Amino acid sequence: MSHSSRREKSNCPISYSLDLFGDRWTLLVLRDLILHGKTRFAEFQDSDEKIASNILAERLRRLEGQGVVVRQKDPTDARQKIYAVTDKGQSLTPVLLEIAAWGASHDPQTGAPDGFANSFYADREGYYREHRRRIAELLEKQDAG
């Protein structure tokens, strides 16, 4: 009975999206997965915002249930699970980048790289492409390591 099931029906696509990630933590987990290439439970817990383990577990369960994330066993260590985004999850990249760009351009103390928002706004498609490259590279290194 958590989340949307008590709410009024709405066929608004924004409302649909918010049923899935309209809370603080879900988008931060997706940020770590999609933008930072994180894959382990403990890695999500390590980020600055310090998500509680019970909340993290619940959010990952929901994301998996909605087909946004998959949970695989780590072949090299049976204690660990590998979390990864599906295509449905990957397609949230532009949402995350817009949110990041907005934050970067309005937070006087942003920690985002200099000129990030401007170069993103100047050529979104180009930025997406470059981002894909960066992440592919990052995950490749992880597999190697």
Place this chain on the structure above:
Amino acid sequence: MSHSSRREKSNCPISYSLDLFGDRWTLLVLRDLILHGKTRFAEFQDSDEKIASNILAERLRRLEGQGVVVRQKDPTDARQKIYAVTDKGQSLTPVLLEIAAWGASHDPQTGAPDGFANSFYADREGYYREHRRRIAELLEKQDAG
């Protein structure tokens, strides 16, 4: 002590953004303001999701406090307040449209216009332009009425 003040500091631009709109209701209010041209307290209450009046009041107060929204008195009726987005608020349009497009493309039962997501993804900048036109037109009609 509500919202971010108890949280760990993070200089992540996404975290900054979520401090402002990382909850269900704030983005729905912004949707109504930015995408539907709503301007009155009662109009926000009328949307399908049925936000409670105390929550709505609190969210509008925060948005005003953060310079995302302004509250003006209606010159023709002293009971009413006119809510409008500032430039900072307007610049959230791409965030909302990305969220809408994602929802529309993944919700089998979306109520979004046919082909919305595709035409948005095909030419974002073009869509932003057209959207600006539509809203300008809409607000003009409201002033006339």
Place this chain on the structure above:
DNA sequence: ATAATAACTTGCAATTTGAAAGTAATATCA
């Protein structure tokens, strides 16, 4: 004058969150 209306506020029960501690399975170390 009287009744509506608009924009809120208040009170309170119910839900959700967050911090801390605990558990189970596996891996590493001495």
Place this chain on the structure above:
DNA sequence: TGATATTACTTTCAAATTGCAAGTTATTAT
């Protein structure tokens, strides 16, 4: 091999937030 760490969670419970319903206050309409 037995003891100690790790990893990914679960459990517990107090505290914070939410959501309804019912006010309240200041206008405006009849």
